[in-house]
Amino acid sequence: MLGPKTVAAAGVGVSVATGIVTNLITSQWSWSLAAALAVLVVAGVAIAVQSSGSGAPNRSRVHQRANRHGLISGSGATARDGASVNQKATRAGRITDSPALSRGSDARQSASRGGEITNSPLDAS
Known part of the structure; x- marks a missing residue:
């Protein structure tokens, strides 16, 4: 299981990457950028769920x-x-x-x- 600092750093990294891909996709559309954006959004959701801390432990x-x-x-x-x-x-x-x-x-x-x-x-x- 990842520590809270690692999860926080990953969240920042995924947020920055999502912003960059969003800027690129609005200036020039491509299926590969759309797929990358979808993957980053899913990764961001997974990190948010991981860092919520509302689990059994x-x-x-x-x-x-x-x-x-x-x-x-x-x-x-x-x-x-x-x-x-x-x-x-x-x-x-x-x-x-x-x-x-x-x-x-x-x-x-x-x-x-x-x-x-x-x-x-x-x-x-």
């Missing part, structure tokens, strides 16, 4: 799982800015009164085999 995710007599209580989880929060209590593990907040990073709380996390807020910002 920026989606925040919260996952809470309690099984095998595990308990998660009073421990709300909040994820923002593409972060993920994972709370897991298994095999009689307990997570109580330990809210988790994450902004742009990943946070994890796990208690198992009778272990406990109590009154332990987690802030990963």
Whole structure:
């Protein structure tokens, strides 16, 4: 996947090329210039979609799982800015009164085999 600076530079390059081909096609018509203009327009649209940043990688995710007599209580989880929060209590593990907040990073709380996390807020910002 291309980085944001590379995509921005490509967008500028395609915009300049589109402008040049548009000027040429208005002064002297040809099928090859029309084809080049169509390709540049499609490339410009593809770059705009790529740089929009509205894809799944920026989606925040919260996952809470309690099984095998595990308990998660009073421990709300909040994820923002593409972060993920994972709370897991298994095999009689307990997570109580330990809210988790994450902004742009990943946070994890796990208690198992009778272990406990109590009154332990987690802030990963």
